[in-house]
Amino acid sequence: MPDSGIFSPPRGQADTNLLQRGLRRGFLYLEAGLDKCFGAAWNPLYQLGALGFFYYWVVAVSGIYIYIFFDTGTAAAYESVEYMTEEQWYLAGVMRSLHRYASDAMVLMMLVHALREYALGHLKGPRWFTWVTGVPVLWLVVIAGISGYWLVWDQLAQYVAIATAEWLDWWAIFGDPIARNFISPAALDDRFFTLLLFVHIMVPLLLLLVLWIHLQRISHLQINPNRGLAAGTFVMLLVLSLMVPAVSHGPADLARVPVAVNLDWFYLWAYPLMDLTSEGAVWSLAGVLTIMLAVLPWLPPRVRRQPAEVSLSNCNGCGRCAADCPYSAILMRPRSDGLPFDTEAVVTPALCVSCGICAGACPTSTPFRRKSDLIPGIDLIDAPLRDLRARIELLSGELSEGPRVLLFGCEHGAALETFSGKGVAVVALPCIAALPPSFIDYVLSRGLAEGVLLTGCRKGDCYNRHGIDWTEARLAGTRDPYLRTRVPRECIEVLWAADSDRADLLESLEAFRRRLSVREKTKEPPRPKVESHV
Numbered sequence: 206m207p208d209s210g211i212f213s214p215p216r217g218q219a220d221t222n223l224l225q226r227g228l229r230r231g232f233l234y235l236e237a238g239l240d241k242c243f244g245a246a247w248n249p250l251y252q253l254g255a256l257g258f259f260y261y262w263v264v265a266v267s268g269i270y271i272y273i274f275f276d277t278g279t280a281a282a283y284e285s286v287e288y289m290t291e292e293q294w295y296l297a298g299v300m301r302s303l304h305r306y307a308s309d310a311m312v313l314m315m316l317v318h319a320l321r322e323y324a325l326g327h328l329k330g331p332r333w334f335t336w337v338t339g340v341p342v343l344w345l346v347v348i349a350g351i352s353g354y355w356l357v358w359d360q361l362a363q364y365v366a367i368a369t370a371e372w373l374d375w376w377a378i379f380g381d382p383i384a385r386n387f388i389s390p391a392a393l394d395d396r397f398f399t400l401l402l403f404v405h406i407m408v409p410l411l412l413l414l415v416l417w418i419h420l421q422r423i424s425h426l427q428i429n430p431n432r433g434l435a436a437g438t439f440v441m442l443l444v445l446s447l448m449v450p451a452v453s454h455g456p457a458d459l460a461r462v463p464v465a466v467n468l469d470w471f472y473l474w475a476y477p478l479m480d481l482t483s484e485g486a487v488w489s490l491a492g493v494l495t496i497m498l499a500v501l502p503w504l505p506p507r508v509r510r511q512p513a514e515v516s517l518s519n520c521n522g523c524g525r526c527a528a529d530c531p532y533s534a535i536l537m538r539p540r541s542d543g544l545p546f547d548t549e550a551v552v553t554p555a556l557c558v559s560c561g562i563c564a565g566a567c568p569t570s571t572p573f574r575r576k577s578d579l580i581p582g583i584d585l586i587d588a589p590l591r592d593l594r595a596r597i598e599l600l601s602g603e604l605s606e607g608p609r610v611l612l613f614g615c616e617h618g619a620a621l622e623t624f625s626g627k628g629v630a631v632v633a634l635p636c637i638a639a640l641p642p643s644f645i646d647y648v649l650s651r652g653l654a655e656g657v658l659l660t661g662c663r664k665g666d667c668y669n670r671h672g673i674d675w676t677e678a679r680l681a682g683t684r685d686p687y688l689r690t691r692v693p694r695e696c697i698e699v700l701w702a703a704d705s706d707r708a709d710l711l712e713s714l715e716a717f718r719r720r721l722s723v724r725e726k727t728k729e730p731p732r733p734k735v736e737s738h739v
């Protein structure tokens with residue numbers, strides 16, 4: 206195969222800008238630190254979305270509980286919240302605090318989650334959908350929180366309510382300015398509280414619907430965080446609720462302007478900004494930020510590879526590609542070509558991120574085929590397996606120093622280009638799970654190298670969400686297609702590593718080559734053939 210650059214590092218991160226790369230670096234260091242403290246399974250940075258969901262449920266359950274005690278009305282609301290906080294501090298009071306702190310935790314998770322997805326470049330190409338549907342989530346979470354602060358009807362609620370009313374009145378689209386409701390206690394009736402309560406319940410329900418849409422284009426979702434992590438952070442929130450219970454300010458008094466209020470900076474940061482600037486300025490800032498966030502997926506640099514393509518005559522309808530695709534880009538449909546199989550794979554190009562995981566899963570992706578062309582049931586147009594086999598053979602022929610190692614890596618993991626040498630050849634893939642296990646068998650059984658080293662992103666950090674899980678399961682024989690048992694496991698090394706783990710990868714590679722060297726020396730020489738003189 207010509208050295209066209211396909212499968213040669215570097216290919217990754219081409220669609221990210223300088224800011225993203227800087228942020229990514231920061232996240233990688235932070236993740237490495239947390240990995241050391243908690244291990245990958247407990248690392249909160251790998252499950253921010255799932256933790257966001259967990260806090261949503263804590264907010265929902267604690268909210269339902271405190272709703273039982275809550276009374277609507279200008280005087281009744283404040284009194285009922287005070288009753289919970291003071292009289293029933295041990296249960297309703299704790300629930301109120303949990304409701305507040307879990308809401309704050311949700312904002313924190315959401316912001317860090319969005320920042321991390323941006324840093325890792327999970328927003329270009331078909332991934333735009335999940336990103337863009339995350340943008341209204343930001344608004345809905347903040348609206349739900351603000352409407353919650355109104356319900357307490359203390360001085361903070363008064364400050365927030367009047368400032369919000371003035372903010373909305375800036376548009377001058379409401380017949381009577383909303384702020385007029387707060388001129389005197391007489392203008393504010395109990396129905397207004399019923400409306401507020403309705404908003405405070407409906408917005409979180411709408412949020413749930415938008416979150417459901419947010420996750421429509423990804424499969425094998427991690428909706429629930431690690432149980433231990435969830436329990437641990439819940440206990441932290443509980444301890445915080447007991448030690449620093451959420452309390453109200455003094456009751457709202459429309460005859461007086463609140464002078465000093467303690468703000469919840471997770472939700473109410475826009476209000477001081479409004480005081481410092483103007484309602485119009487905060488609208489402009491919010492509008493510009495929202496539009497900027499929403500158009501980010503289409504800003505340069507953009508790299509679009511061609512989607513995967515099905516070769517129907519080579520597809521037996523087994524469905525493995527559809528089961529492994531992390532982006533729900535493959536559907537199994539009734540057979541259309543008359544071949545004796547029930548179904549066939551169909552790729553939806555608009556959903557395909559060209560990760561190649563489907564080609565790695567297809568049972569027809571076997572390099573041992575010689576008589577017919579290597580055309581699997583499904584393949585990447587830009588990086589077909591036929592070229593991968595040719596590249597492996599080419600690189601193997603160039604290796605001049607034993608023990609020879611073929612290093613297969615994901616372009617989003619450690620910078621691979623620096624590992625090539627006389628005894629090591631590097632093959633970069635769009636995802637490590639794009640490598641069918643039969644290729645490892647092929648390399649070792651055909652003597653193309655003495656060892657195979659697999660690397661990808663750091664564990665818990667897979668750019669294509671499930672590449673590492675699927676690869677490990679295929680090697681362990683728990684997910685099709687399995688690596689055949691005849692393949693000597695001591696000739697395979699696996700190390701999941703990010704850019705910042707380059708030293709670990711180098712060390713692992715050298716140790717692996719030393720082991721291979723010993724193995725080569727102690728290997729039994731081939732037995733001489735016994736000649737028959739009969």
Ligand code: HEM
Nearest residue numbers: 254255257258315319322327332335336339340342426427
């Ligand atoms: C409370 C709010 C949010 C929750 C609970 C949430 C939840 C989730 C979950 C569970 C995932 C899937 C993780 C996985 O299994 O791989 C996810 C993915 C994602 N979310 Fe969110 N999310 C929230 C807000 C946001 C926001 C505000 C944005 C950005 C504006 C965003 C952008 C993304 C992106 C880009 C992905 C990854 C898509 C991919 O890998 O292709 N999310 N989110």
Ligand code: SF4
Nearest residue numbers: 530557558560561563
């Ligand atoms: S390359 Fe295959 S596995 Fe990856 S998104 Fe496209 S169809 Fe799904």
Ligand code: SF4
Nearest residue numbers: 520521524526567582
């Ligand atoms: S894995 Fe291959 S053979 Fe199986 S359905 Fe997908 S394309 Fe067809």
